[in-house]
Amino acid sequence: MGFCSALGRPQWSRALLEQTLTSKPDDLYALSTLAHAQSSQGAWADARETLLRCAAIAPDAASTWFNLGYACERLERFAEAERCFRKATVCAPELDRAWYGLALALIAQDRLAEAAExxxxxxxxxPMSPYGWYQLARVQADLGALDEAAATIAHLRQFEPKVARQLERETGLCA
Known part of the structure; x- marks a missing residue:
């Protein structure tokens, strides 16, 4: 599908995808491609349904659970997003994005202590991505763990000083 789209023929892509799914309705690659296209178009409910099909076919595919969690998050289905991200972390404990998504789902449910962990x-x-550190400092500050938040900001300043300064402005803390 991506090749046809790259050629400027997205209608060919859709036709090939539909043909594949007609003959092989459980084709994981075709379903994943469809979910990607749906999410790219902002059709999150459709992407969620397609990803649920993918998860039923390949229940141990961490990427499917991660993508499903992301779709659920976009739909503000935070408890479901949490379950999906948790499943992704079980399938692939090294998948840092799944842990980050799980934290965001917990934050959305105001479960800050769990999100911090x-x-x-x-x-x-x-360790070098500012996103997790930023969220950690925000959660620590919201929990009233101001010394911990200041230490996190100080750590972040070592490799992302702009983000550290932003956190200082947002939290009123000086690292």
């Missing part, structure tokens, strides 16, 4: 796993897996 999950963000510690995420930052351990991806």
């Amino acid at each position: 999950v963000l510690k796993v995420n930052t351990g897996l991806q």
Whole structure:
């Protein structure tokens, strides 16, 4: 499908995809491609349904659970997103993005203490990414753990000073 789209023929892509799914309705690659196209078009409910089919076919595919969690998050189905991201972390404990998604789903449910623990796993897996550290400092500040938040900001300043300054402005803390 991607090749046809790259040639400027998305209608060919859709036709090939539909033909594949007609003859092989459980073709995981075709279903994943369809889910990607649906999400690219903002059709999150359709993408969710397609990804549920993918998960039924390949229940141990971490990428499917991650993508399903992301679709659920976009639909503000945070409890379902949490379940999907948790499943992704079980299937692939090294998948740092799944831990990050899980933390965001927990934050959306105002479960900050749990989110802090999950963000510690995420930052351990991806120590140079500012995203997990940013969220960790925000959660720590929201929990009233101001010393911990300041220490996280100080750590972040070592490799992302702009993000650290932003956190200082947002939290009122100085690292």
